[in-house]
Amino acid sequence: MRAMYLANYFVAGCIASSFLGWVASLHPMAFRAIAFLAAASFILWGLCWLLDFSVSGWLKISVHNLQALLLAGLASIAIGAGVFLCS
Amino acid sequence: MQLKMWVLSGAALVLWLAPLTALDKKVGWHKSAQGLSLVAAVACAVTAGNIARFLSEQEEIEAIKTRAITADVVDEIAVSAYVSQAQRQQEAEQILNPVEALERALALPDAEVERLEPIAQKQLAEPEQNGSENGESERTERIHQLQALGWGKAKIILEIWGVTKGGSPKYKAAEAEYKRLTEGG
Numbered sequence: 458m459r460a461m462y463l464a465n466y467f468v469a470g471c472i473a474s475s476f477l478g479w480v481a482s483l484h485p486m487a488f489r490a491i492a493f494l495a496a497a498s499f500i501l502w503g504l505c506w507l508l509d510f511s512v513s514g515w516l517k518i519s520v521h522n523l524q525a526l527l528l529a530g531l532a533s534i535a536i537g538a539g540v541f542l543c544s
Numbered sequence: 545m546q547l548k549m550w551v552l553s554g555a556a557l558v559l560w561l562a563p564l565t566a567l568d569k570k571v572g573w574h575k576s577a578q579g580l581s582l583v584a585a586v587a588c589a590v591t592a593g594n595i596a597r598f599l600s601e602q603e604e605i606e607a608i609k610t611r612a613i614t615a616d617v618v619d620e621i622a623v624s625a626y627v628s629q630a631q632r633q634q635e636a637e638q639i640l641n642p643v644e645a646l647e648r649a650l651a652l653p654d655a656e657v658e659r660l661e662p663i664a665q666k667q668l669a670e671p672e673q674n675g676s677e678n679g680e681s682e683r684t685e686r687i688h689q690l691q692a693l694g695w696g697k698a699k700i701i702l703e704i705w706g707v708t709k710g711g712s713p714k715y716k717a718a719e720a721e722y723k724r725l726t727e728g729g
Contacts (some may be wrong), residue, residue: 458603462596464689465553469589472560476582544564 467533474537498534502527545595552592558583646685650692684725695720 486528505512505527513523563581567574683704690700697719698709705718 458596458600461549461553462593462600465589465593465596468553468556468560469586469593470588472556472582472585475560475564476579476586479575479579479582483575490607491618523553540561 463529467529470530470533471537471540474534475541476537478538478541502531545599549595549599552588552595556585556589556592559588567578573594605607642682642685646689680725683721687722687725 477494482487483489505523509523513520516523518526518539555589557590559581561580563574569576569578631666634671686704687700688705695703701715701718705714705721707714707718
């Protein structure tokens with residue numbers, strides 16, 4: 458059941474990134490806003506990956522869990538955006 | 545609960561993939577339908593995740609309860625085994641103690657004997673229920689003990705058989721048994 462709830466949150470992340478892609482396709486300004494958001498998220502992701510020990514202490518989770526969370530987030534964004542772009 | 549979770553998970557996947565693949569992005573209302581279905585899909589996926597997390601926590605609680613019950617049963621068995629062993633040891637000591645007390649009474653000085661006498665009397669009085677075979681040996685031991693204390697025959701018969709000195713048949717029977725026990729022992 459634990460795997461099921463993790464899978465559901467992962468799917469939710471995928472769908473949310475598809476939704477952001479859909480929002481970006483509505484208007485050029487929306488596209489810029491989403492592009493800015495994506496860039497900021499990517500920088501934040503990189504910082505979290507580099508400062509994993511500090512961030513894990515701050516979030517009170519283990520380094521392995523943080524790395525798993527970051528990778529799962531990246532994968533969900535990639536899958537969601539990929540599904541939206543390929544459809 | 546579990547069925548609801550599965551239905552919501554399936555609905556999330558369908559609402560995510562079906563409109564994106566089946567509808568055309570260039571048509572206005574198709575695009576709107578895609579947006580709405582994506583919002584609904586996110587809601588379904590999050591709800592299904594929440595339900596699954598709740599069920600997972602319930603499973604963990606059940607597992608903890610099962611472990612606690614198992615540990616409790618194991619502890620109870622261990623305690624009962626320990627208690628029964630202690631009880632057996634105590635019974636063995638109770639059986640052995642009168643003999644030890646008698647040996648000490650014969651070996652130790654009078655002051656020590658006076659201290660041990662009530663204990664020995666109590667221990668000798670208890671095992672009367674064990675049967676007639678033990679009864680004779682216990683009487684013999686008691687007689688020896690009282691003799692060691694310097695008691696006379698009449699007093700010993702009064703103490704053990706509860707009959708006073710005289711020509712009564714009970715006293716004669718008790719005297720005969722006393723002789724048999726003292727001469728036989």
